[in-house]
Every structure is written in C-alpha cells, then in structure tokens.
Amino acid sequence: MTEQAWKPKRASGTTPDSSSDSPLVELSVRSSECKSALEEVVGGIKGVKLKESQSAKHPAVIILELEDNPEQTFCVIREMGKDAKGTEIFLTSSTLDSAVLLEGMRAGAKEFLAQPIQKKEVEDAFKRFFERFNAGNIKNDEQKKAGKMMAFFGGKGGVGTTSIAVNLAVALVNLPTKPSVVLVDVNQHGGDLPLYLDLQPNHSFRDIASDLTRLDHTFLIRVLTKCENGLQVLASGYDDLSTGRLSPACVETTLALLQSSFDYIILDCGHVLDLTTKKGLEMADLIFVTSALMVPVVHRTKRILELLRGSGFPPQKICLVMNRYSSAEKDVLQETEDILKQKAHWLFPNDYPSVSQAVNSGKSIIEIAPKSSVGKSFMNFARSFDEQSNMSQGKSSVFSWFRPFTSRKTQTAES
Numbered sequence: 379m380t381e382q383a384w385k386p387k388r389a390s391g392t393t394p395d396s397s398s399d400s401p402l403v404e405l406s407v408r409s410s411e412c413k414s415a416l417e418e419v420v421g422g423i424k425g426v427k428l429k430e431s432q433s434a435k436h437p438a439v440i441i442l443e444l445e446d447n448p449e450q451t452f453c454v455i456r457e458m459g460k461d462a463k464g465t466e467i468f469l470t471s472s473t474l475d476s477a478v479l480l481e482g483m484r485a486g487a488k489e490f491l492a493q494p495i496q497k498k499e500v501e502d503a504f505k506r507f508f509e510r511f512n513a514g515n516i517k518n519d520e521q522k523k524a525g526k527m528m529a530f531f532g533g534k535g536g537v538g539t540t541s542i543a544v545n546l547a548v549a550l551v552n553l554p555t556k557p558s559v560v561l562v563d564v565n566q567h568g569g570d571l572p573l574y575l576d577l578q579p580n581h582s583f584r585d586i587a588s589d590l591t592r593l594d595h596t597f598l599i600r601v602l603t604k605c606e607n608g609l610q611v612l613a614s615g616y617d618d619l620s621t622g623r624l625s626p627a628c629v630e631t632t633l634a635l636l637q638s639s640f641d642y643i644i645l646d647c648g649h650v651l652d653l654t655t656k657k658g659l660e661m662a663d664l665i666f667v668t669s670a671l672m673v674p675v676v677h678r679t680k681r682i683l684e685l686l687r688g689s690g691f692p693p694q695k696i697c698l699v700m701n702r703y704s705s706a707e708k709d710v711l712q713e714t715e716d717i718l719k720q721k722a723h724w725l726f727p728n729d730y731p732s733v734s735q736a737v738n739s740g741k742s743i744i745e746i747a748p749k750s751s752v753g754k755s756f757m758n759f760a761r762s763f764d765e766q767s768n769m770s771q772g773k774s775s776v777f778s779w780f781r782p783f784t785s786r787k788t789q790t791a792e793s
Contacts, residue, residue, distance in 0.1 A: 400425060400426055400427040401425070401426050401427070401437075401438030401439065401507075401511060402426070402427055402428070402429040402433075402435055402436070402437040402438055402439075403420050403426050403427065403428055403429060403437060403438070403439045403440075403441065404429040404437035404439070404440045404441070404594055404595060404596070405417065405420075405428070405429075405441050406440055406441065406442045406443065406594060406595075406596035406597070407441060407442075407443040407470065408443055409443060409493070411494070412443065412470060412493050412494070412495060415494065415495035416441060416470075416491075416495055416500070419495060419497050419500045419501070420441075420500065420504075423500075423501060423504050425508065426438075426439070426504065429594075431591065432590070432591075432593065432631055434631065434634030434635050434637070434638055435638065436464070436465070436595075436638040436639070437465055437595060438464070438465060438466065438507075438511065439465070439466045439467075439468060439504075439507060440458065440465055440466070440467050440468070440595060440596060441468040441469075441470055441491065442454070442455065442467055442468065442469055442470070442487075442596060443469075443470050443471065444469060444470070444471035444473060444478070444482070448478050448481065448482070451469075451482070451485075452481060452482060452485040453485075454596060454599050454600060455467050455469075455482070455485040455486045455487055456485050456486060457599045457602075457604070458486075458595065458596070458599055459485075459486040460558065465595070466488045466489075466507060466510070467486055467487045467488060468487065468488060468489040468490070468491055468503060469482045469487040469489070469490050469491070470490070470491040470492070470493060470495070471490075471492070471493060472492075472493040472494075474492060488506075488507070488510075489503040489506065489507070491503060524637045524638060525558075525636065525637045525638070525639070525640040525641050525642055525643050526641065526642050526643070526663055526763065527633065527637055527642075527643040527645065527661060527662045527663050527664075528546075528642070528643070528644055528645065528662060528663065528664045528665075528666060528763075529564075529645040529647050529658050529659050529661075529662035529664070529665050529666065530542055530543040530546075530644070530645065530646055530647060530666045530668060531647045531648070531649065531651075531655070531659065531665060531666070531667055531668070531682070532647075532648060532649030532667075532668050533649070533667055533668060533669035533670075533675055533676075533678055533679030533682055534649060534669075534674065534675045534678045534679065535648075535649045537649075537668050537669055537670045537675055537701055538668060538670075538701040538702070538726075538733075539646060539647075539648065539649060539668045540565075540570070540571055540574060540646050540648075541574065541701075541733060541736075541737065542666075542668055542699065542701065542726065543561065543571075543644050543645070543646040544561065544571065544574045544575060544646075544742060545736075545742050545743050545744065545756045546644060546756060546759060546760060547559050547561040547609055547642070547644045548607065548609060548742035548744045548745070548756075549742075549744055549756045549757050549759065549760035550642050550644075550760045550763070550764075551607050551608050551609045552607070552744055552757070552760070553760055553761065553764050555764055556608075557641035557642055557764070558608075558610075558639070558640045558641045558642070559608075559609055559610070559640060559641065559642045559643075559644065560602065560609075560610040560611070560612060560636050560639075560640045560642070560643055560644070561609060561610070561611045561612070561644045561646070562611075562612045562632075562633070562636065562643060562644065562645050562646070562658075563583070563611075563612065563613050563614035563646050564614065564624075564629060564645050564646065564647045564648070564654060564655060564658045565614055565616075565646055565647060565648030565650075565655075566614060566616040566617070566623060566624055566648075566650075566652065566654060566655075567616075567617065567618050567648055567650045567652075568617050568618060568648065569613060569614025569615065569616055569617060569646075569648075570617075571611070571613060571614065571646050572603070572611065572613050573737075573740060574736075574737060574740065574742075575605055575609075575611065575740060575741070575742070576739070576740025576741065577603055577605070577611060577613075577740075579603040579611065579613040579615075580603070581600070581601040581602075581603070581613075582601070582612070582613040582614060582615025582616075583612060583613070583614055583615050583616065583624055583628070583629075583632070584615035584616065584622070585601050585615075586598075586601060586628060586632055587622070587624055587625065587628045590627070590628055590631065593631060593632065593635065594635075595635060595638075595639060598632070598635050598636070598639075610640070612632070612636075623654075624654045625654070626653050626654050626656070626657040628654075629654050629657045629658055630657050630661065633645075633658065633661050634661070637661075642763070645658050645662060647659065651682070651685070659686075659691075662695075663695070664695055664697055665686065665691070665695055665696050665697065666697045666698075666699050666723070667679060667682055667683060667686075667696065667697070667698050667699070668699050668700075668701055669698060669699070669700055669701070669718075670700060670701050670702050670703075671700065671702075671703065671707050671710050671711060671714055676714055676717060676718065679698075679718060680717060680718055683696065683698070683718055683719070683720055696720070697723040697724075698715075698718065698720045698721070698722050698723055699722065699723055699724045699725075699726065700722045700724070700725045700726065701726045702726065702727075702728040702730075703725040703726060703727055703728060704727070704728050711725075724755075724759055725755075726752060726755050726756075726759075727751040727752050727755055729747075729750055729751055729752040732746060732747040732750045732752055732753065733752060735747070743756060744756060744757065
C-alpha cells in the first residue's frame with residue numbers, strides 16, 4: 379500500500395441504524411441445540427431483533443449460557459454489568475440448582491431460561507424485559523454515547539508513547555466521575571504494554587484474531603485483563619519475533635465493540651505505521667503524536683505529521699504532545715513548533731527519576747509519585763477530557779473533539 383493510496387475513514391460500526399430502533403439480543407450460547415431454539419423463539423418476538431454476527435451495535439439483552447465452572451460466568455456477568463452499561467443478562471442452563479441460580483441473580487442476571495428452551499418462558503421473560511425497558515431502566519444503543527477513542531503514536535521509538543498512554547489511562551480511571559477505561563495495545567512490533575502495569579495477561583489480541591467469528595461482547599470481556607484499579611487492558615500478543623500478524627479487520631471490529639462498552643478507549647499504537655496501526659488511527663477521535671526536543675526525533679515527527687496531513691486527516695484531529703520538556707527549553711520549543719508547523723497541545727515535564735521508578739516497578743506514575751510535576755501533569759491531562767470536571771472548574775474541555783486546537787494554550791503541570 380502506498381502512502382497516496384491510504385485515505386482515512388471513520389468506522390461505521392457504532393453508528394446507530396435509523397432504520398430500526400428495536401433492542402438487540404445477543405446470543406452467547408455454546409450448545410447448538412439451545413442456540414437454534416433461542417434463534418427461532420427470539421426471532422419471532424415482536425419488538426426485538428437478533429444481533430448480527432460481527433455487529434458492533436450495543437445489545438440490550440445478552441443471553442448467556444452457564445459454564446461448567448459457574449463462578450467464571452458470574453465474573454463475566456459482573457464485569458458486563460460495569461462496562462456494558464444498560465445491557466440485561468439472561469442466564470440459560472440445563473442445571474436447575476437453586477443455589478447456583480440465586481448466585482447468578484446476585485451477580486446481575488435478570489432472567490433465567492431453563493434448557494431445553496420453552497417458548498412461553500422466553501416470551502414471558504421478554505415481556506418483563508419490555509416493562510423495564512419502557513420504564514426507562516435500560517438505555518438502548520441509540521441513547522448510549524460511543525466511547526471516546528484516543529490514539530498515541532510515537533514520532534520515533536523511545537519517546538515514551540507507551541508510558542504516556544498507560545499513565546493517561548490510569549489517570550482517567552482515577553477521575554471523580556469514575557469512567558470505564560480500556561487500554562489497548564495495537565503495537566505489533568514490541569507490544570510490551572503489560573510490563574508497565576506488572577501484568578501477565580492470559581489472553582490478548584491473538585485470541586481474537588485466531589477466530590474473529592467468536593467475537594462478541596461476552597467473549598471480549600473474557601479476553602480483557604482487569605487491573606486492581608478497574609482499568610481493563612487488551613494486550614497485543616505480538617512482537618517482531620512472533621508469527622502471524624493482526625489484520626485491520628480484526629482491529630476495526632474489536633475497537634468498535636470496545637467503543638460501545640467503555641467511556642474511554644486508549645490506544646498505544648507504537649511508532650511503526652503499518653496497516654493495523656493505520657486502522658487504529660482512522661477510528662480514533664484524536665491522534666496524539668508524541669515527540670521530544672531532540673533533532674532525530676523532531677526530524678521523524680515532521681515526516682509523520684506530513685504523512686497524516688497528506689492522507690486527509692482533519693487538522694483538528696491531530697495533536698502534538700512533547701515529552702520530557704524542561705522550562706529552560708522554551709526557545710527550542712518555539713523553534714520546533716515552527717519547523718513542525720504544529721503547536722504543542724501538551725508538555726509533559728522531564729522527571730526521569732519518577733518515570734524510571736514507575737516503569738521499573740510496573741506501576742503508574744499516579745501511584746508512585748502523584749504529587750510530582752509529571753504526576754500532576756497526567757491528572758490535569760486526564761481532567762481536560764472530562765466534561766464534568768471542566769464544568770465544575772469553569773473550563774472548556776477537549777470533549778469538543780473537532781474544535782480547532784489553535785486557540786488552546788499549551789498546558790503543563792505548572793499551569
């Protein structure tokens with residue numbers, strides 16, 4: 379693919395379909411007999427629609443089959459209750475153990491459908507669903523706003539792209555509004571993002587890519603790794619030494635599903651502009667090109683910015699962030715901005731001891747040094763995206779995604 383051939387486009391997976399406002403029903407059922415019976419019965423219920431395979435639209439109901447280990451299913455139900463807000467879970471199983479069913483209801487399941495499937499039981503369950511739905515207890519996917527997706531791409535390797543993505547994600551989780559945040563490693567050339575959080579994920583993008591037909595909200599929740607602070611992480615699973623490659627189609631479908639379930643999706647795109655990285659950049663609401671005030675870094679950052687502009691990205695979608703900045707470099711910064719033809723949107727102060735300690739300990743700067751200049755800078759950076767925080771402080775936020783950034787002043791921890 380030549381640079382001229384690549385034209386960015388927004389994914390349409392999360393755009394509401396105006397032709398149908400019927401609540402969607404997703405089937406996450408292993409038993410083929412049970413699945414066929416549910417497809418027949420649910421397909422005949424007026425007012426709901428079965429969710430198509432690979433659709434990124436947010437389901438109003440997920441019918442989930444109880445696993446051999448019930449606790450695994452209950453964990454999935456609890457996580458979906460937090461991240462897939464507004465979705466009801468119907469549990470189905472051939473097991474009629476009252477203790478297990480009670481635990482399922484405590485986990486968040488709204489209805490139980492015994493196997494073999496009985497048509498009247500399913501219809502009665504959906505009658506109760508419609509009562510709750512019409513009462514306003516559930517938001518359908520037209521009412522639910524898609525999550526905000528931000529991609530971080532390195533002007534050159536070693537400028538701290540992963541560190542910035544990780545610490546922004548942790549800072550967002552720590553906001554008073556407690557948004558749901560997922561951190562996604564789209565880097566196939568050294569995806570070491572889990573090391574920054576001392577994680578050893580059991581699953582990664584590889585599990586999704588191995589069979590894309592299995593991907594739905596339930597499977598996606600199982601693949602994610604959850605941190606103690608509530609942050610969810612999707613590891614890459616790829617590096618330059620691994621076999622296979624992640625396809626743009628897999629990235630597009632996965633990100634669209636995440637966008638329907640989370641408030642913020644933070645992408646670590648590395649610094650190599652391959653097809654999968656380009657797909658992530660296309661889908662993102664904002665692209666943050668990370669750089670530093672060093673000649674080789676500035677030289678390559680200039681080329682990256684020119685490529686993005688020449689490929690048709692709106693200027694207001696591209697933001698420049700400078701890492702390891704010192705106030706003594708004010709004149710150098712101004713000269714660099716002239717060379718790059720781009721004002722820096724954010725300046726992260728140079729605090730090598732704090733950053734080094736955080737990376738080596740597998741913790742975020744927010745945990746290691748929250749009162750340091752760089753720790754405060756990340757919290758201010760996170761607040762700039764939060765409407766509620768900015769309204770309470772009388773500030774305008776970058777939630778006005780496509781407002782030109784030329785009038786916004788560069789912000790540091792000190793400001």
